[in-house]
Amino acid sequence: MNGPTRVRDVAAQLPFVSEQFVGKRLATMHADGLLIRDDDRRGAPYRLSALGTSLAPVLRTVSDWSRTHLTQKPMAEAERVEDALRRLHLRPLNCRDSGPRLG
Numbered sequence: 001m002n003g004p005t006r007v008r009d010v011a012a013q014l015p016f017v018s019e020q021f022v023g024k025r026l027a028t029m030h031a032d033g034l035l036i037r038d039d040d041r042r043g044a045p046y047r048l049s050a051l052g053t054s055l056a057p058v059l060r061t062v063s064d065w066s067r068t069h070l071t072q073k074p075m076a077e078a079e080r081v082e083d084a085l086r087r088l089h090l091r092p093l094n095c096r097d098s099g100p101r102l103g
Contacts, residue, residue, distance in 0.1 A: 004038070004045035016079055 007026055011019035026046050029035045034052035037044045063081050070083070 004047045006043065006045045010046075014079070 007023045008019060010026065011017070011022040014022060026035060029052070030037060030046060033049055034055070035046040036049045037046055059081050062085065066081070066083065
């Protein structure tokens with residue numbers, strides 16, 4: 001996410017998921033402090049918070065690892081990270097958790 005982005009714009013970049021699903025995920029990420037909105041009106045754009053920006057190197061590393069160690073069909077970067085985490089048996093993290101959980 002480079003600058004403020006609306007749900008429909010994120011969904012357009014992820015053709016394998018619905019706009020409704022993207023909206024729910026972004027709302028969860030907002031609640032967890034990974035995204036911020038300058039305006040809470042419906043349709044207002046999201047942008048990465050400092051916490052969200054700090055995760056970029058981690059997600060890049062997981063994506064790079066998956067390219068090296070997992071044989072798979074071509075896919076979008078976000079889908080690649082999700083798939084790698086699934087294959088590592090890691091559940092998605094909630095920012096309030098103390099750390100990753102296995103299985």
